[in-house]
Amino acid sequence: YPVNMKLPSTLLHKSNPNPRVSIEDILCDDCILHILSYLDPSDLLQVEQVNQRWAALSYCAWKHCQELKVSKTVTCKQLNDLLERTQKKLRTLDISNCSDSLVLTKKVLDSIETYCPNLESLSVADNFMKSSAARLIGDKYPNIKHLNLSYCENVNDKVMKILSSKCVNLHSLNLQGLIRLTGSCFSDFKSSLKSLVLRGCYGIKPSSFRILVEHCPELKTLDVSYTNIDTETLTYLAKYLPQLNSLRAEGTDIEWRSGPLNSLSGLHQLDIQDGVKVDDESIKEVCLSCPNLRSLDISDNYLVTNKGTTDLIRLTSLEELNIGGTEITNFSFFTKLQKLRKVGVTNCKAVDDEVCLQLLSNLPFLEVLDIENSSATWLAEELAKERSAILGRPVQLHAVEVF
Structure with missing residues (x-):
C-alpha cells in the first residue's frame, strides 16, 4: 500500500x-x-x-480510467460495453491492430463519440480506413490532440487532407508506414502540430518536406527515418525549425559530416542508427553541432570506430547512449560521461564481464545496461545485483538484457 x-x-x-x-x-x-x-x-x-x-x-x-487499450479480437458490441464502463471519463483510446474484428464504420465511430466526449488521443493504427471514415473522424473529433494512423491501409494524401482540414488542434500525428503518402497533404497541416512521425513513408518527395516546414513551424519532434530525405533538405529543415529538440533519422543517406545540424544546437535527442554514411567524421560534426544532446543512438553504423569516442566525450549532458553494432572496442570513454542512465552495447563482442564491471562501477546513475548478444556471461547479471546492493537504494539496473 x-x-x-x-x-x-x-x-x-x-x-x-x-x-x-x-x-x-x-x-x-x-x-x-x-x-x-x-x-x-x-x-x-x-x-x-x-x-x-x-x-x-x-x-x-x-x-x-482515462486510458483504454483494447485487445485485437474486440467486437463492436464488446467495445460498446467497455466504453460504457468508463462513464465518459476516457481521454485516450487505442483500438490499434483490431482490423480483423473491428472495422472503422460509422457505427463504431458513433459509439466512440457517444461514450468519449472528452477524447484527446485516438489510435487506430493498422486499420483499413476509407476517406468516409476519415471524414467522420474529423467531423466527430475536431478538437482531438493526438492521432495515430500508423500502417493504416489505404490512407493517402487525399485522406490526410480531409483529416487535416477538420482536426485543427492536432498536437501530434503518427503516420508511420503510410507508403501511399507523397507529401502533397502537408500544405493542409496546421501550425498547432508539435510532433510528427513519418517513419517508413518512403513515397514522400524531398521537396515536400519544405512545404511541411512552412505549414508546421512549431514542430519540436520529428521522425523521418527510412524516408527519401536528403542532406540538402535536412539542412533546410534544421534552419527553419531551430526549436526542434528530437530528431530521428535512421536508415537515411544523409551526409552528416557536411554539418546539416548546425542550426540545431538545442537538440536533445538524435537517432541516426543504421545510417549509410555515418562515420567518425560524422560523429565529430554531430557533437560540434549539437553539444546539448541528452540521448544519442549511433548503433548499427560499422564505420564508427574508437576514433569517434574522442568526440563523444564532449557530450557531457548525455543520459542515453547506444553504440551497439559499431566498431568501437575501447569502452573507457564511458567514464567521462557521468550522467549516463541508459547504455546500449548490443552486438559488441568486445563487451565481456570485465567491461560490464567497469560500466556498473563507474556510472553512478546507470539504470539500463543493454548487452544483448555480447560476450558477457551470467556473471554480468550477478555483478548488476551486487552493484545495486552496494548502492543501498532501490534497484535501478532494471534491464540487463543478456540471456
Missing part, C-alpha cells in the same frame, strides 16, 4: 485472527477501490469474475 494511505484498523493486526475469512472479506470497500485504481483495464475485467462484490467495486473503479 502507498505509504501515506490510511488503512482500516482490521488490517493493522499481524495476522488474520480467523483463518476462514479471506483477506478480501477483511478489506473495506474504500481500500479495495484504492487498490483497483492501480490496475489497468484488462486486469479490472478479470477482477469482475471474482464475486458479485468485486464486480460491483470493479465497475466503480472504471470511473478513474
Whole structure:
C-alpha cells in the first residue's frame, strides 16, 4: 500500500485472527477501490469474475480510467460495453491492430463519440480506413490532440487532407508506414502540430518536406527515418525549425559530416542508427553541432570506430547512449560521461564481464545496461545485483538484457 494511505484498523493486526475469512472479506470497500485504481483495464475485467462484490467495486473503479487499450479480437458490441464502463471519463483510446474484428464504420465511430466526449488521443493504427471514415473522424473529433494512423491501409494524401482540414488542434500525428503518402497533404497541416512521425513513408518527395516546414513551424519532434530525405533538405529543415529538440533519422543517406545540424544546437535527442554514411567524421560534426544532446543512438553504423569516442566525450549532458553494432572496442570513454542512465552495447563482442564491471562501477546513475548478444556471461547479471546492493537504494539496473 502507498505509504501515506490510511488503512482500516482490521488490517493493522499481524495476522488474520480467523483463518476462514479471506483477506478480501477483511478489506473495506474504500481500500479495495484504492487498490483497483492501480490496475489497468484488462486486469479490472478479470477482477469482475471474482464475486458479485468485486464486480460491483470493479465497475466503480472504471470511473478513474482515462486510458483504454483494447485487445485485437474486440467486437463492436464488446467495445460498446467497455466504453460504457468508463462513464465518459476516457481521454485516450487505442483500438490499434483490431482490423480483423473491428472495422472503422460509422457505427463504431458513433459509439466512440457517444461514450468519449472528452477524447484527446485516438489510435487506430493498422486499420483499413476509407476517406468516409476519415471524414467522420474529423467531423466527430475536431478538437482531438493526438492521432495515430500508423500502417493504416489505404490512407493517402487525399485522406490526410480531409483529416487535416477538420482536426485543427492536432498536437501530434503518427503516420508511420503510410507508403501511399507523397507529401502533397502537408500544405493542409496546421501550425498547432508539435510532433510528427513519418517513419517508413518512403513515397514522400524531398521537396515536400519544405512545404511541411512552412505549414508546421512549431514542430519540436520529428521522425523521418527510412524516408527519401536528403542532406540538402535536412539542412533546410534544421534552419527553419531551430526549436526542434528530437530528431530521428535512421536508415537515411544523409551526409552528416557536411554539418546539416548546425542550426540545431538545442537538440536533445538524435537517432541516426543504421545510417549509410555515418562515420567518425560524422560523429565529430554531430557533437560540434549539437553539444546539448541528452540521448544519442549511433548503433548499427560499422564505420564508427574508437576514433569517434574522442568526440563523444564532449557530450557531457548525455543520459542515453547506444553504440551497439559499431566498431568501437575501447569502452573507457564511458567514464567521462557521468550522467549516463541508459547504455546500449548490443552486438559488441568486445563487451565481456570485465567491461560490464567497469560500466556498473563507474556510472553512478546507470539504470539500463543493454548487452544483448555480447560476450558477457551470467556473471554480468550477478555483478548488476551486487552493484545495486552496494548502492543501498532501490534497484535501478532494471534491464540487463543478456540471456
